[in-house]
Amino acid sequence: HRLVLRPVLRLRESSLAAGANPDAADSHVVAPGPRDEIGELIEAHNALLGRVAESKRRDRAIAEERARFLSHHEPLTGMPNRAALLEHLRQLRPGTGNAAGTVSLYLVNLLQFRVLNASLGSVRCDGLLRGFAARLKQACGPGDFVSHLGADRFAVARMNGEFAPAKAAEFAERILAGVSWGHDLGDASGGSLAVRIGIAAGVRGLDGNTLVNEAELALARTRADDVVHYEFYSPAFGEEAKSRQALVRDLERGITAGELFIVLQPKIAFLDESGVRLAGAEVLVRWRHPARGLVSPAEFIPLAESTGLIVPLGERVLADACSLIRDWLDRHGWAPRLAVNLSASQFSLRDLDLRLEAALALARITPDYLEVEVTESAAMKDVQRTAATLARMRSLGIKVSIDDFGTGYSSLAYLKRFAPDTIKIDKSFIDDIGTDRNSEAICDAILRLGQALGCRVVAEGVENEAQVAFLRRRRCDEAQGYFFGRPVPAGEFEASWVATRVAA
Ligand code: C2E
Ligand code: CA
Ligand code: CA
Numbered sequence: 469h470r471l472v473l474r475p476v477l478r479l480r481e482s483s484l485a486a487g488a489n490p491d492a493a494d495s496h497v498v499a500p501g502p503r504d505e506i507g508e509l510i511e512a513h514n515a516l517l518g519r520v521a522e523s524k525r526r527d528r529a530i531a532e533e534r535a536r537f538l539s540h541h542e543p544l545t546g547m548p549n550r551a552a553l554l555e556h557l558r559q560l561r562p563g564t565g566n567a568a569g570t571v572s573l574y575l576v577n578l579l580q581f582r583v584l585n586a587s588l589g590s591v592r593c594d595g596l597l598r599g600f601a602a603r604l605k606q607a608c609g610p611g612d613f614v615s616h617l618g619a620d621r622f623a624v625a626r627m628n629g630e631f632a633p634a635k636a637a638e639f640a641e642r643i644l645a646g647v648s649w650g651h652d653l654g655d656a657s658g659g660s661l662a663v664r665i666g667i668a669a670g671v672r673g674l675d676g677n678t679l680v681n682e683a684e685l686a687l688a689r690t691r692a693d694d695v696v697h698y699e700f701y702s703p704a705f706g707e708e709a710k711s712r713q714a715l716v717r718d719l720e721r722g723i724t725a726g727e728l729f730i731v732l733q734p735k736i737a738f739l740d741e742s743g744v745r746l747a748g749a750e751v752l753v754r755w756r757h758p759a760r761g762l763v764s765p766a767e768f769i770p771l772a773e774s775t776g777l778i779v780p781l782g783e784r785v786l787a788d789a790c791s792l793i794r795d796w797l798d799r800h801g802w803a804p805r806l807a808v809n810l811s812a813s814q815f816s817l818r819d820l821d822l823r824l825e826a827a828l829a830l831a832r833i834t835p836d837y838l839e840v841e842v843t844e845s846a847a848m849k850d851v852q853r854t855a856a857t858l859a860r861m862r863s864l865g866i867k868v869s870i871d872d873f874g875t876g877y878s879s880l881a882y883l884k885r886f887a888p889d890t891i892k893i894d895k896s897f898i899d900d901i902g903t904d905r906n907s908e909a910i911c912d913a914i915l916r917l918g919q920a921l922g923c924r925v926v927a928e929g930v931e932n933e934a935q936v937a938f939l940r941r942r943r944c945d946e947a948q949g950y951f952f953g954r955p956v957p958a959g960e961f962e963a964s965w966v967a968t969r970v971a972a
Contacts, residue, residue, distance in 0.1 A: 470503075471503060471504060471505045472505055472506060474501075475498070475500075475501065475504045475505075475506050475509075475510060476506065478498050479498055479506075479509070479510065479513055482496045482497070482498045482513065482517070483513070486517050486520065486521075490520050490521065490524045491521060491524045491525060491528065492521060493517040493518070493520040493521035493524070494517050494518045494520075494521040494522070495521075496517060497514040497517055497518070498510050498513060498514060539551060540552035540555070542615075542616040542617075542618065544594055544597060544598065544616070545597060545598055545601040545616045547601055547605075547614060547615055547616035547622075548613070548614070548615040548616070549615060549616060549617065549618070550615065550617045550618070550680075552615060553613065553615040553617070553623055553625060553676065553680070554676040554677065554680075556613050556615075556625060556676075557571065557573075557625060557674075557676030557679060558673075558676060560627065560672040560673055561672065561673070562671065562672050562673045569627075569629065569671060569672045570627075570628045570629070570630065570631040570669050570670065570671055570672060571625055571626065571627055571628070571669065571670065571671075571672050571674075571679070572625070572626050572628055572631060572636055572667060572668070572669035573623060573624070573625050573626075573667070573668050573669070573679045573680065573682075573683045574623065574624040574625075574626070574636075574639070574640060574643060574665050574666075574667055574683070574698075575617075575621065575622075575623050575665065575666040575667075575668075575680070575683035575684060575686070575687050576604060576621070576622040576623065576624065576643060576647070576663060576664075576665050577620055577621055577622075577663065577664050577665070577666070577687055578597075578600065578620040578621075578622075578661060578662075578663055579620075579661075579662035579663065579664060579692055580662060581619060581620035584596065584653075588653070588654070592654075596651060596652070596653075597619075599651060599652075600622075600647055600651070600661070601614075601616060601622065603646050603647045604622055604624070604643065604646065604647050606646060607642055607643045607645075607646030607647060608624055608626075608643070609626075611626075611627060612624050612625065612626045613625040613626075623680070623683070624643065626639065627672070628669070631669045633700065634712060636667055636669070636700070637698065637712050637713075640665045640667060640697075640698040640774075641698075641770060641771065641773075641774035641775075642774070643663075643665060644663055644665065644697050644698070644774040644775070645770070645773050645774045645812065645813060647661070647663055648660055648661055648662075648663050648774075648776065648813065649661075649812070649813040649816045649817070650813075650816030650817075650818075650850065650853065659816065659817070659818045660776065660813075660817075662692065663697060664687060664690040664692075664697055664698065664699075665687070665690070665697065665698035665699075666683040666684060666685070666686035666687025666688070666689075666690065666698070666699055666701070667683060667686055667698060667699065667700045667701065668680075668682035668683040668685075668686055668700075668701040669701075670682075682701040683701060685701055686699045686700055686701040687699065695716050695717060695719075695720040695775050695776070695777060696713045696716050696717065696775065697774065697775055697776075712771070715763075715768070715771060716771055716775050716777070718757060719755070719768055719771060719772060719775075719777055719781075720775075720777055722755060722757065723777065723780050723781055723784060724780075727755055727756050727757065727758070728753055728754065728755050728756075728781065728784055728785075729753075729754055729756070729788070729957070730751050730752065730753055730754070730785055730788050730789060730792075730958065731751075731752050731753075731754055731955040731956055731957055731958075731961075732749040732750070732751060732752070732806070732955060732956060732957075732958060732961040733749060733750045733752060733948060733953060733954065733955040733956075734746055734748075734749050734948065734952055734953040734961070734965055735747045735748045735749060735750060735807070735926060735946050735947070735948040736946060736947055736948070736952050737945060737946050738939070738940055738944065738945065738946070738947065744952070746804055746965050746969060747804075747805075747946045748804045748805040748806065748807060748839065749804050749805075749806055749807070749961065749965070750806075750807045750809070750841065750948060750955075751785060751788075751789045751806050751807060751808045751809070752765065752809070752955045753765055753769075753781070753785050753809075755768055769811060772811075773811050773812070773813055776813075778811050778813055778814055779813075779814065779817070782808075782810065782811070782814045783823070783827075785808055785809075786808055786823070786824070786827045787827055787830070787831075789806045789808050789838075790827045790828060790830065790831035790833055790837075790838070791831050792806070792958055793806060793831060793833050793837045793838075794831040794832060794833055796962065796966055797833065800966055800967065802966070802969065803837060803966065804965070804966065805836065805837050805838065805839055805867070806837065806838065806839065807838075807839035807840065807841050807867075807869060808838070808839070808840055808841065809840075809841045809842075809871065810840050810841065810842050810846075811846065812842075812843070812845075812846035812849060815842045815846050815847070815854075815857065816849075816850070816853065820857065820860075821857075821860045821861065821864055824838070824840075824861075824864065824866060825864060834865070835864050835865035835866045836865060836867075838866050838867070839866065839867035839868070839869055839889070839890075840861065840866060840867070840868055840869070841869045841870075841871040841892070842868065842869075842870065842871060843870075843871045843872045843875075843876065844870050844871065844872055844873050844874070844875060844876035844878055845872070845875065845876035845877075847870055847876070847886065848876050848877060848878060848879070848882070851879065851882045854882075854886060855882065855885050855886060858886050858887070858888065862887070867889040867890070868886075868888045868889055868890070869888060869889060869890035869891070869892055869926070870883075870886070870888045870890070870891045870892065871892050872892065872894045873891040873892055873893055873894055873914060874893060874894045874896075874897055874910055874914055875894045875896065880917075883917075883921065884921060887921070887923070888923050889923055889924060890923055890924045890925070890926055890946075891914065891917075891918055891923055891924075891925055891926070892925075892926045892927075892928050892948075893910075893911055893914050893915075893925060893926070893927050893928065893944075894928065894929075895928050895929025895949075896929075897910050897911050897914075898911065898927050898928065898929045898930055898935055898949070899929060899931075901934065901935045901938045901939075902934045902935070902938070908938070911927070911938070911939075911942070912942060915942050915943065915944055918945075919943075924945040924946060925944055925945050925946070926944075926945065926946040926947065926948060927939050927944050927946070927947045927948070927949070928947075928948045928949060929948075929949045929950075930947045930948065930949030930950075930951045930952065931949050931950050931951050932951060933951075935949075935951070936951060953965075
């Protein structure tokens, strides 16, 4: 009785207790007596209890984790939802030291969502939203908290030190440029979406609901027909942000009022010995603002890009370039090839080829007079699409050049597929020729890459003799920069490069 029956009864009791509470099964282990005859059975029993308890706890944790995930994520995009955003905002620690420690919230709204849903059907619309969410995430930094509040509403929470409105405007523009273009809408709209952003900011640790509401109020003040696509929660987030918005409105007016004009910068080809000849010219846009004077494209191109104004602006530049070629052909019987810059959003327009063709047809010129420059980073954004776009350019007979080469992250496999006619070594590497061995090595590598891929290599931003000597030694095809000629208005370019060549 003592050696067998009693231990068996204890085992039974323990089994029943463990069965009633499997999560804590291991708290019912049986202490073996010193002379139990069924010691092995007891050991096995205890081990089993331990395993049961552990597995139950794991199941529970997984289920809890899953429930938590579901309650904190939007099922369609798998992104954190409103509850998760509020929790994230609650958990932000106030700034330390002198840092003010602010958080800003960008409420991103896709306009006309219902119309899209009706025209695309819900399945394609879901796909569109997922694509939109992915683009939004890509446009944000790793420290930004991106959430999907449902249907057409997304939110990005971002930590700042001091809140700087101009920086916030810049970030809003980055988001807009990232998400507004190149979607598959199955129509001729160029795949562009109308997006508006409401911005609010406050100290860290404030009530998240307040922040979301303020961003909602700001969003409600944006208008579908305005060229400014974001708004700050008032009273006033500062003059800087307002003046930026004013600049966008000025730019819209300036494009139609003809305040924009083009300048041309020669690209030269190196000949043997020390000769050079004109290989073509790059078309660069200029804006004479009635009050501010000349505004740099480095300032207004990004604004135009994020507000959609880049499309009418690009049309203008393209039309001006084409009519210039026509004019030179008419008067001199000869014209150089002109290269126009295409920004990322222009490049992702689905009807880009039609627009280019129309511009050529309108000016009655053949495609070999036209070249487009697209930056390496824009080309690498969506490599499948770029390959298709470049193939269409090629079949049209328009030359393509990859700009700012060396600053993006090119996949060499894709570069080969893109088969561009030209790559342009970014100015930053040319700048360092003669002073930085690494930059020289990069120039070298790009030159050899171009030779291997069979495309021409242009060095941009060439300013001095030493750079020219280096490039000549390395058999660089072409160069562009202040050393050979600054960008100048069409009349001046004609006098120094077109008329003289014809005379010669
Ligand atoms: P980008 O395409 O890389 O253009 C080259 C820029 O370098 C031009 O500045 C040009 O004036 C400048 N540059 C050329 N040679 C030298 C040199 O030897 N030294 C120095 N320091 N600079 C040189 P710009 O005209 O201010 O244009 C800036 C950027 O604005 C362009 O960079 C391009 O990304 C954009 N951009 C200009 N025009 C257009 C346009 O019509 N459409 C689009 N989408 N973007 C444009
Ligand atoms: Ca360029
Ligand atoms: Ca460039």
